[in-house]
Amino acid sequence: MRIGEISDRSGISIRMLRFYEAEGLLRPHRTEKGYRDYSQDDLEEARLIRQLAEAGLTVEAMHDLLPCIISPEPTFHPCDRLRARLESEVAKLDRKLSDIERSRAQIAAYLAGLPRGDQSDTASLQSETA
DNA sequence: ATTCTGACA
DNA sequence: TGTCAGAA
Numbered sequence: 448m449r450i451g452e453i454s455d456r457s458g459i460s461i462r463m464l465r466f467y468e469a470e471g472l473l474r475p476h477r478t479e480k481g482y483r484d485y486s487q488d489d490l491e492e493a494r495l496i497r498q499l500a501e502a503g504l505t506v507e508a509m510h511d512l513l514p515c516i517i518s519p520e521p522t523f524h525p526c527d528r529l530r531a532r533l534e535s536e537v538a539k540l541d542r543k544l545s546d547i548e549r550s551r552a553q554i555a556a557y558l559a560g561l562p563r564g565d566q567s568d569t570a571s572l573q574s575e576t577a
Numbered sequence: 578a579t580t581c582t583g584a585c586a
Numbered sequence: 587t588g589t590c591a592g593a594a
Contacts, residue, residue: 451579461580462587480594482580 448485457493470506
């Protein structure tokens, strides 16, 4: 299958499919004319990548995860790397979450201190945005 | 019609 | 991440 079909069936844009390949996530064969030629396995991997991307995982994380999740070989590795990766992702998310909570608290404080019935700030924002 | 690579208002 | 160009 060529890139257009893979894009349609995986929901990943052609642009992103090429990007993921540049990142070493997908390695489709090439036809004589240089066109990418995806296998059925590539399609399944693309769909998995789609899932991981929607979960907010980075390409780096996918590099660790993919070898563990998609197991072409009948032998299942312990994949200790998988657990480590997942744990670091959760840790990363926890850090982001605390950052967001910090921002929320700060902005909520601004809101709490905002005088009532005053539209002047809104007006100035609109004029600067326009 | 589709894909390829490289570049960017 | 989209999109446009120029070539195949």
